[in-house]
Amino acid sequence: MNKQIKFYKYQGTGNDFVMIDNRDLEFPKSTDFIEKLCDRRFGIGGDGLILLENDEKSDFKMVYYNSDGNESTMCGNGGRCIVAFAHFLDIFEDKTTFDAIDGLHKAEIKNGIVKLKMIDVKNISTDGNDFVLNTGSPHYVKYVKMLNNYNVFKNGNEIRNSETYKKEGINVNFVETVSDNELFVRTYERGVEDETYSCGTGVTAAALTFMDKNNQTSVAVKVLGGQLKVYAEKNGEGFTDIWLEGPANQVFKGDIAL
Template identity: 75%
Template sequence: MLEFYKYEGTGNDFVMIDNRDLNFRKDTELIKNLCDRRFGIGGDGLILLENDSEDPSHLHKESCQSADFRMVYYNSDGNESTMCGNGGRCIVAFAHFLDVFEEKCTFNAIDGLHEAEVSNGIVKLKMIDVKNITKDGDASVMNTGSPHYVKYVEDLEDFEVYQRGSEIRNSETYRREGINVNFVEKINDEELFVRTYERGVEDETYSCGTGVTAAALTYLQNQDSDSVNIKVLGGNLKVYAEKDGENFKNIWLEGPAKQVFKGKINI
């Protein structure tokens, strides 16, 4: 019998498991089934909260600094994946619920060490510095912890996100490694509307934290501001970033993260 928790951050939902005892079986098919919305619990991904280890062999080389806990993230296809921003905010809320920390914490993920803080249900998560923003036609490509393609469009409310996102993600350029595809519409000088097709989920999600971060950085490249509000299908987020020449540092993703329910399931 497996005890689990369900968390969501602006509609990006995750099966959350306290794996500090390392009893969870990290099996691809099991994780895929748990994330299945008809035959399992359902979620865009599954996240394990583990004690931070002195042996970071499966983590990024920059993840060697000791932290309060470790995040291990799996997409709904059952495969361990790159950083998930909303998942990061949700695991911080989960760790706070478990009394792992009081207000501020650090945790290791596949892309390195992250800082975070919690206040009144709002989680502010520090993302990795972003360098090497490139162009693919009129779109921008970068890594914000996961690889992202960012394209500005008009009338995003009625845009065919699944069809166009799938085409780009499975194009010859990106088919092998995969890429997350973000479509962006400027609402006004202080707010963007973002919709994302996520690899691994292979569908549009209600929100993507690393995706809205990528969208925000493409916008802030040409602005004097150091922050922008983001509207997603599942709610609202805010991204803060400091320019460093052509790059960005001190990037923070802020928004709500909450526990929806807990339960037990036979596995």
């Protein structure tokens, strides 16, 4: 009889993840197996897979894999979802600190809304129209018009696979200004190699470029999967005290054969 493992499915504004409690360290970290679990036809389906593990210096550790099975850089919505998962597992009450690939993160949860503190951003590179910055993952930000009808897959794929970014890869965010305090963001994600319904580090990157230009400390962000909000404080050429806020929910749970 095949051994079964318990999994949980979480989503944060449509960014969905297979979540595994791996505090016993029994999950097989195989690229092919993780890719299969994330497959929407032959597995559970998800933009990525996240392992929750024990950590010596914080409440828990987040280990994140893209849907191609490779361990990846920080995922903002995944970070919010693992906070909701850890809360479900009774690891903490309302506030927590956890470790991720880019360092320690503070977070809090209330009524299904998770606020996640992101890493400080030291600088934003720009040529006047487009921006490049790292919010835990590398992001390219491009402002466009009529984003509803914009070909995100084609244009995002071209930038991600351009000579400059092909080797390391970059996430590509297309941004439209909705009002003085709201943006609309659509993202092509490396590792997924497609548009996703939402990207937390991408929303953060887009928000910071907007706040930098408009001298603001918060902005609402519309994504295909819902609404998020970003708060930050300007500090020299960059930003500190950056928080990403939005819903994170358990969708279903089950068992799957190893």
